[in-house]
Amino acid sequence: GQSLEQPSEVTAVEGAIVQINCTYQTSGFYGLSWYQQHDGGAPTFLSYNALDGLEETGRFSSFLSRSDSYGYLLLQELQMKDSASYFCAVRDRAGRRALTFGSGTRLQVQP
Amino acid sequence: IAGITQAPTSQILAAGRRMTLRCTQDMRHNAMYWYRQDLGLGLRLIHYSNTAGTTGKGEVPDGYSVSRANTDDFPLTLASAVPSQTSVYFCASSEVSGANYGYTFGSGTRLTVV
Numbered sequence: 728g729q730s731l732e733q734p735s736e737v738t739a740v741e742g743a744i745v746q747i748n749c750t751y752q753t754s755g756f757y758g759l760s761w762y763q764q765h766d767g768g769a770p771t772f773l774s775y776n777a778l779d780g781l782e783e784t785g786r787f788s789s790f791l792s793r794s795d796s797y798g799y800l801l802l803q804e805l806q807m808k809d810s811a812s813y814f815c816a817v818r819d820r821a822g823r824r825a826l827t828f829g830s831g832t833r834l835q836v837q838p
Numbered sequence: 839i840a841g842i843t844q845a846p847t848s849q850i851l852a853a854g855r856r857m858t859l860r861c862t863q864d865m866r867h868n869a870m871y872w873y874r875q876d877l878g879l880g881l882r883l884i885h886y887s888n889t890a891g892t893t894g895k896g897e898v899p900d901g902y903s904v905s906r907a908n909t910d911d912f913p914l915t916l917a918s919a920v921p922s923q924t925s926v927y928f929c930a931s932s933e934v935s936g937a938n939y940g941y942t943f944g945s946g947t948r949l950t951v952v
Contacts, residue, residue: 735878758939769928770881772940814880823888824869824932824939825896830880 729753731829733815738835739805747800747832749815758818759791759798760826765811773800773813802834810836840865842944844929850950851919859914859947861929868934870912871941872896872904874925881928887912888934919951 731751739745749759758777762770774782776791776798788801802809812833816826845860863870868889873881873896883896887906901923903915912931916923926948930941 760939760941762941769943769945770930770941771943775939777939816881818939823886823894824934825871825883825886825894826941827883827897828873828881830878 729817729819729827731815731817731827733813733829733832735830736833736835738837740837741805741807743805744801744803745805745834747802747813747815747834749798749800749829751796751798751815751817751829753817753819753827755819755821756793756796756817757821759789760816760818761787761789761800762814762816762828763811764814764831770814805836807836807838810834842929842931842942844927844944844947846947847945848948848950850952851916853919853921853951855919857916857919857949859916859927859929859949861912861914861944862910863912863929863931863942864910865931865942866909867931867942868909869932870906871930871932872902872912872914873928873930874898874923875928875946876925884914884927919949921951923949924951925949 761773764770774789791798812831816828871886872884885904929944
């Protein structure tokens, strides 16, 4: 079956850098996505990696290593508003874009 | 504002009752999805549709049905609700091809089955 592992909780201070890891075990792999979800809100799309390497979007970066079945989300210059849950998700089949999500990492940013 | 509209926002439903959760998008996305979110379990795929007229089963389809009569609407029906279907339900859409892989999610329906 499919499985994605990510830490359940991470705590960091404002202005710091935090890395949220995700390891996956799936029958197929076509890309790794990251989503942010604030309490009571809907998930919002952050990034997508189909190839190995680092993708940067402002303060957020996402990394993928397909040989290690591993990726991470890097958040720099943390702000209080970054306190949220972060989900990695794998696209595991060709011809469709349905995603399998991890159980999420709750990030708490402290002053 | 382009996006996804879900209705109702929340509902308390008696066990055994039938209910349809509504989802409408105005982005002309080909693909649509229904996920349920339970504490500690992340989002789990119930059903999906790659294009109007086609649907597929996800990870947890039992007890749910969907239809996709047109591009914009993707309703989810619970034929006979059970307490284990208490959850937050999210509808989402995406492109089915091209370089934009991100999902757009609706604001969710919080369903309590009693």
